[in-house]
Structures are given as C-alpha cells and as structure tokens.
Amino acid sequence: MADLQIRRCLTPLLLCCLLTQHVVAQQTSPPSQTPARPKPTPVVNEPKTIDEQDVVKITTNLVQIDAVVTDKSGKRIVDLKPDEVEIYEDGKVRAITNFSYINLNSTSPPPAPTDQKASVIGAPLVPRRLRPDQVRRTIALVVDDLGLSFESAVNVRKSLKKFLEEQLQPDDLVAIIRTSGGIGALQSFTTDRRQLYAAVDKVKWNLIGRSEIAANPFISTAGMMTREEPGGHGSVLKEEMEVEKFLNKLRKDMFAVGTLGALHYVVKGLESLPGRKSVILFSDGITLPREYADERILGILRELTDFANRASVVLYTVDARGLQTLGLSAGDATSGLNYGQVVERLENRKLSLRDTQDGLIFLSEETGGLAVLNTNDLNRGIKRILDDQQGYYLIGYKPDESTFAVVNGQPKLHHLRVNIKRPGEYQIRTRSGFYGRTDEAKAESLTAIQQLGNALTSPFSASDIQLKLTSIFANSKPAGSMLQSFLHVKASDLTFSTEPDGSRKAMFEIAAVTFGDNGKIVDQFVYPRSITVAASDYERVDKNGFVYRLTIPIKKAGAYQLRMAVRDEASKHIGAAAQFVEVPDLSKDRLTVSGILLSGLPLETYRKNASLQPAADKSDGANLQADPNANPAVRLFKTDHVLVYAFNIYNARVDKATGNPKLKTQLRIYRDGKLIFAGDEEAFTPLDQTDAKRLLGAGVVRMGSQMMPGEYVLQIVVTDLLGKQKQNVTSQWIDFDVIE
Secondary structure, three states: OOOOOOOEEEEEEEEEEEEEEEEEEOOHHHHHHHOOOOOOOOOOOOOOOOOOOOOOEEEOOEEEEEEEEEEOOOOEEOOOHHHEEEEEEOEEEEOOOEEEEEEHHHHHHOOOOOOOOOOOOOOOOOOOOOOOHHOOEEEEEEEEOOOOOOHHHHHHHHHHHHHHHHHHOOOOEEEEOOHHHHHHHOOOOOOOOHHHHHHHHHHOOOOOOOOOOOOOOOOOOOOEEEEEOOOOOOOOOEEEEHHHHHHHHHHHHHHHHHHHHHHHHHOOOOOOOOOOOEEEEOOOOOOOHHHHHOHHHHHHHHHHHHHHHHOOOOEEEOOOOOOOOOOOOOOOOOOOOOOHHHHHHHHHHHHHHHHHHHHHHHHHHHHOEEEOOOOOHHHHHHHHHHHHOEEEEEEEEOOOOHHHEEEEEOOOEEEEEEEEEEOOOEEEEEOOOOEEOOOOOOOOOOHHHHHHHHHHHHOOOOOOHHHHEEEEEEOOOOOOEEEEEEEEEEEOOOEEEEEEOOOEEEEEEEEEEEOOOOOOEEEEEEEEEEEEOOOOOOHHHHHHEEEEEEEEEEEOOOOEEEEOOOEEEEOEEEEEEEEEEEEOHHHHOOOEEEEEEEEEEEHHHHHHOOOOOOEEEEEEEEEOOOOOOOOOOOOOOOOOEEEEEEEEEOOOOOOOOOOOOEEEEEEEEEEOOOEEEEOOEEEOOOOOOOOOOOEEEEEEEOOOOOOOEEEEEEEEEEEEEOOOOOOOOEEEEEEEEEEO
C-alpha cells in the first residue's frame, strides 16, 4: 500500500445537482497491472472459409449448420477432418464446402463460490463489461412459470441460485427470463449478479398457469358435461365428458402456446448476437400431441425450432419435476376410487409424463440440444448442458435449386443428417432440418414508434447511435424516490442540418421505459426533441457529444430496469441503452446510501479554481457543455483528473442529546475486483443537515499519476455508530475507467 496523504479543504464545488462544500482529498495508490485475458480462439481445420461468428446460414449459396460429436463415453471429438464427415439432405449426400471446429473452452479460472448476501463491506458484486469478442457463452435461462408446479418452482429457484453462486463464469452473458413476464422480462443480457439474483427471487409458482401445486396430482372426476347433437327422427347422441378434464386440457393448451410464444420472443432477441447461443428451458413439460393430432401446437413447435436453427440458437430443456414416482404416493387423493380406477389413473400418469417429456425432447433434438430428464439434481443437469457448449463443428454445403422450391405455396421441410466415417461409435447432435426458404428477407418497414418500441423491448441494445446511460437512486422529501439518469449521446451519430443563421440543428425522438421486476411497464414516454448548436460550438459538440438528464419518479421500492432509446429523425438510426437499479424501501427505516454521482476535472483546473462551479443544469434536458469523458454518464478519467463524488445518507440515527448523527465513512477503490486502496474510517460531517433523514456528503479523490489504465470501482462504506448492530453498516459503489 502506497503512502496515504490526507488533507481537508473547503470548496463550493457544484457536482450536477448536489452541492459539494466540505471535501477530503486522498491520494490513491497505483494498482498493479493485470494481464489481459486472451479471447477464445477457434481451432480451424481446412478449408478455413468459415466466419466463426455466423453459425447457421441458409442461403442460395450455402447451407451451414453446427454439430457436436462425442464418442460412446461422452468424450468430445475435436480432431475430425472434412473427409471423415458426411452430411445428408433428405437422404442425399452433399459435398462439404466449409468445415471448421470452434473451441469455446474458457480461459477463466473456475469461479469461486459467491454469496449474494455477502457483507456490505466486502468487494461489490460489480458486473464485468464484456466486449463481444470476450463473450464465451450467451445463455438465456428461461423459467416456464406458466408450466411449473409449486414444487418445481421451488426447486428451480434453488438451482438458479446455486448456478449463480458456483457455475457462472466471468465471461458468461446471462439472462433469467420468465415466460409469464411479458416483454419487459427480456432484460438485457448481463454479467450483473445483482440483476440476476433479483430475477431469481421473482421465480414463483404462477397460480393461473397450467400446472398444479404438485407435479402429478390426481384430477377429480367430479362434474360431468353432456353434449347434445341433433340427429334424424329425434334421436340424440349423448356424450359424457369430464368437465374438469376438458377445461384442464383447454387451459394447458392455451398456456403451452404462451410458453412457445415466449420462447420465440427470446430466440428473436438472441438472433442478433454472434456465435452459437443457447436457451435452457426449465419446465414441467410441453405436451407433444399424440400422433400429431393437434396441428396448431405442432405447427408452432415446427416454426419455433426452424426459427431457432436459423438464429443459431440451441434449445436445451430441463424437466423441473425431477425423478417422478409413478406409483401411488402419500400425496395422492384416491378417496372414492375403486381399484380399476386407480390403475387407470396410474397408467394415465405414465402416459402424461411421457407426453409432456416428448415436447421437451422434440425442442432439444430438433435444434441440436439436450433434454435433461428424470433427475432430482437439476444443477448437475445444468452443468451437463454447460459442458456441452465447449465447442462445435461448423459444416456447410452448397444446396441445389430444388432446395428452395415451393410446394403448394409453402416451403418444403428438409431433413438433415450427419455421419462420421471414422471407425468407432459416435454420438452426433445437430439440427434436424430446415424449411426451404433463404435468409435473404426484405427489411420490414416500421414506423418511428415501432422502431423505438423494438429498441426498448429488445433484450439487446441498438448501437447505430452510441449511448451511455448512468441511472442512480435518490430520494427527496417533496418528490420521494426517483431515478436520476444521465444519458450521454454521441452527437456525431445524429444528423445536423444547417440553419439560415449558420447554427446546426438535430431532430430526434427520445423514449424511456421503466420495467418492474415482474416485467411490467411502470412508466414510459416518447416525445420529439431537438438541439440547436451555434456554429462556433458545433465542432466541439460534434466531437464531445452531450448529456441528456432525466428524472423519473419511482412510487414503489423494488428492482427496476430503465431503458432509453434515441432515434435520429433524418437517418432513422436508433441507439438504446439500459441499466438495472435497485430502489430501497426507506420506510423500513434502515440505513441506506443513495447512488453516487461521480465526475472529474483536470488537477490544474481544480487547483486554480478553488470556487469553481462547473456548468450544470438542475432541470431535465440536454447539457451541451458536458465533458465528453469525465461526466457522470461516461466516467472516463485521465490520471491527472481529480474525481469529485457526492451521495446522500438516509435513515441515520440521531443522538438525542446532541441532535446530531454519529456516522463514519470509508472510501475504497477496487481494480479488477481487488482492493487497491482503503482510506481511514473518518467521522462524517454532513454538508446539509436540514433533514436528519437525508444527509448530503461529498468528497474529492486525487488520482495517482501511476494508476494504470483499466476498470475501477469507487465504494463508500457508511457505519452508523448509533444503529442496531446488524443494520448499522451499508455501502454503495460506482464504476469508472482510467484512460491514458
């Protein structure tokens, strides 16, 4: 640890909307350089003509699929040559034109077990910001709460938490999605464990779903319905039906369609990502119609698997019921049933299990995935699925013209098969087929509102206009809880017209949606905006961009996702960004720290202007004077910058004798998850004590000249000396980058 220099000073420095007067300057120690982790590299066999980012292609010139090959013991085969593989379309062998093996073995060390309820004074669970080339696996964990029993929901929730604690890798991009959550449940894929834990906590039994309390209840036979059908000579055909059985089938079919629709939406979101993606579906089963009698569900299944194949998405399925006892158990209600009825019900139970598992098997087999069935250890099943994603072959061939011929106005379904000519027994899992239509589809014409809606509800960010969003929790007495959001817009991505007076003007729409943790929209708005820049300032704004500030009231505590999108009116280009924010419940009277506003300015500027007040607008809107990097939205600082931070402390206890709180604060700085600087615990002197429940604090950090470029986290730890022992410590953090 380097020497720590502490000094106290006074300055009326204004950081955005928070007044900073009393500050402590601290010299941080330079961190050690951490070598960069190399990205996964493909092991490519000749011919090397495959773009590893495009897994599945179906065009007039190329049909390309992925395949996993193992030996009879399950060991992965990675050294096959093109002449050892055959591919068949509709039983006819095709000449392979493209062949390679993509290795996705992680270079990261195995993750250490983590605890979401770790002490607040520990290292923050900071999400790692991955570049596309750093992502090893993109995984959508889809919880079919439309089809989970109460028992299964509990088991899935436990398994997901264990996955986050033990199996999640630093280079995994993950989303946890509920099929009942609506479009808002498709939150951005993230490395943020806080966001993932919040999603897991919302996995519960859905009362209106298609499943019951237990995984395999007996269905009562009470209630019969009679249908009368007119016939000749007054004869009437009477058909008895079980009312509950009839209604139960209708309900299950309806929610099965809902589950498949949600899966289709997830696959659509994954379509835009490169490489091989996976969806892991946790469900109590999807009934595959016997002898394909229900053409509606079968058609949806066919369309879904074809769409998944074209989007390079592999569907894995996990039967959340585990190993079922198909005989009588203590939980079975057999009162009033004779022996023959019990035997019949047990046989129906076996058939029902088989039928529901057939749907899970169908989804996985048609897309080259695995179905994990009849195991009570769901985490072992998850591990088996993750191990399956260590690598795959890309195999391509040139299709005939007949491949895309239309029969009776519909494209033909073509069946695929891969054969290994090398001696030995092998297991091959690949996509089973595709419809004879090419990927060269015309872009759909959408309205401005539709384009913004797609950007806001997609699980991924649009990037035609580069945006950087920072949103923090705050609370004031008159307004209550709110999200203070800062959106940096790269102005050069907008289209500026020249006005008669020489100024430049850009027209755009800005939209924002706040989703609750149940996937429902809490608040939303869309309205046109414009910015006009003087000719003398245009070059600077075009280079630096601008920050748009927005305040969104939040009426209820909980986990929220804020999504913002900007659409350029002239070019129709769109940018979108999202952030996860937790809003605490201050009514519980627990010690809490707001989000941290972090900005910066050059050291020399700070020294020469003791009374400096950087330009800031307290109202919502665009700030054209914002620093291009060192503002609260972007937070890119050079080593000669002084960091200025501000925060609020809520619900501190007050000494009855003095009327003042007794708080201590500590500043910590982390790099790559490692603590590189810890300041002394110091008595906290609030800048504003007009409201004892809302205390304003601020500080200045003078960065060391030897701080290495990289990702950092600034953490504030607050201790209430008057508070209850288990509730007297809290913390908050904000990430930033040091650049050269």
